[in-house]
Amino acid sequence: MTKRIKAKDLPEFDAAPYLDNEKAIAAYLTDILEENDPGLLAAALGDIARARGMTEIAKSAGITREALYKALRADSAPRFDTVSRVCEALGVRLVAQPLHP
Numbered sequence: 001m002t003k004r005i006k007a008k009d010l011p012e013f014d015a016a017p018y019l020d021n022e023k024a025i026a027a028y029l030t031d032i033l034e035e036n037d038p039g040l041l042a043a044a045l046g047d048i049a050r051a052r053g054m055t056e057i058a059k060s061a062g063i064t065r066e067a068l069y070k071a072l073r074a075d076s077a078p079r080f081d082t083v084s085r086v087c088e089a090l091g092v093r094l095v096a097q098p099l100h101p
Helices: 022-033 038-052 054-061 065-071 080-090
Strands: none
Touching (some): 022 038, 038 065, 054 065, 065 080
């Protein structure tokens, strides 16, 4: 008989180590955006910013490091201008695509 693993016993997954190039970052953000969840988007941008260096991204985005951490928490709903500035600092942009091509 196999032992059942409870979800609470699993280690927390950290995407940051896998976000080491623009292609991986763009694919990650595309998947996240499909969920249409502002908190999830904020957390994903936080993952990417940590992968790239939170201090450097904050500086490039014109936001204090503390404010960036606060804006990119999973329970936050960052303003569009914050998301836009962080994306620019990360070297990516959000693109609209038709739902039914």
